[in-house]
Amino acid sequence: xxxxxxxxxxxxxxxxxxxxxxxxxxxxxxxxxxxxxxxxxxxxxxxxxxxxxxxxxxxxxxxxxxxxxxxxxxxxxxxxxxxxxxxxxxxxxxxxxxxxxxxxxxxxxxxxxxxxxxxxxxxxxxxxxxxxxxxxxxxxxxxxxxxxxxxxxxxxxxxxxxxxxxxxxx
Numbered sequence: 001x002x003x004x005x006x007x008x009x010x011x012x013x014x015x016x017x018x019x020x021x022x023x024x025x026x027x028x029x030x031x032x033x034x035x036x037x038x039x040x041x042x043x044x045x046x047x048x049x050x051x052x053x054x055x056x057x058x059x060x061x062x063x064x065x066x067x068x069x070x071x072x073x074x075x076x077x078x079x080x081x082x083x084x085x086x087x088x089x090x091x092x093x094x095x096x097x098x099x100x101x102x103x104x105x106x107x108x109x110x111x112x113x114x115x116x117x118x119x120x121x122x123x124x125x126x127x128x129x130x131x132x133x134x135x136x137x138x139x140x141x142x143x144x145x146x147x148x149x150x151x152x153x154x155x156x157x158x159x160x161x162x163x164x165x166x167x168x169x170x
Contacts (some may be wrong), residue, residue: 014130016138016165019118022158023048026096027151029115031087034104038081041094041117050092051119057116059085059119073106077149078095078139084128091127093135095148097148097157112147114139138164 024045031040042060045051051059062083066072073079094117101111116135120128138144144164149159 014127014134016093016134016161019131020095020158020161022154024050024092024094025154025161026094027154027157029096029098029102031098031102031128033102034044034067037079037096037102037104037112037115038067038135041081041096041115042045044096045094045117045119048094050094051088055087058087059083062119063117065159067105067167068131069132071105071107073104074136074139075106075110076142077101077106077110077113077145079104079106079112079115080118080132080136081115081138082104082120082128082132084122084125086122088119088121091118091124091131093118095157095161097151099149104124114145134169138168141168 026044029037029040031037039060041055046053046056061084063081066083067081072081096115098113101113104112106112118131141164147160148157151160
């Protein structure tokens with residue numbers, strides 16, 4: 001992909017709903033620690049039909065390997081566990097919330113409440129980077145993060161994500 005296509009993907013043509021559905025929103029993540037978060041996110045993605053069951057072990061391993069490079073906990077209660085994996089045909093995401101917060105080795109040492117997991121095909125880096133960039137821009141907004149933590153349903157969380165995207169990018 002050329003530079004123009006890359007910046008178009010980051011800037012405007014890609015939308016959260018291209019890789020996240022209401023079915024991919026978890027109201028309350030039951031995990032209590034970092035390893036539990038990684039395991040639970042992948043398990044939930046399989047249960048919800050977002051990734052094939054035979055990919056569960058590979059996806060979990062990919063997240064663990066990525067976290068071993070450095071925590072995807074960016075601070076201010078947000079983490080972006082992500083990986084590129086074989087045998088995946090499209091970008092897929094899952095958003096999970098923990099109202100109590102989970103120790104995720106975030107760079108600021110604070111617990112993480114909002115997790116945005118992203119998997120993309122191994123050979124597709126442009127969409128992966130574009131999606132991470134898009135969600136990171138939303139998650140840098142303290143007001144939207146506060147609204148997401150206080151949301152009272154899956155539907156409300158999903159609508160808030162779409163509204164935040166519209167507010168920030170349009």
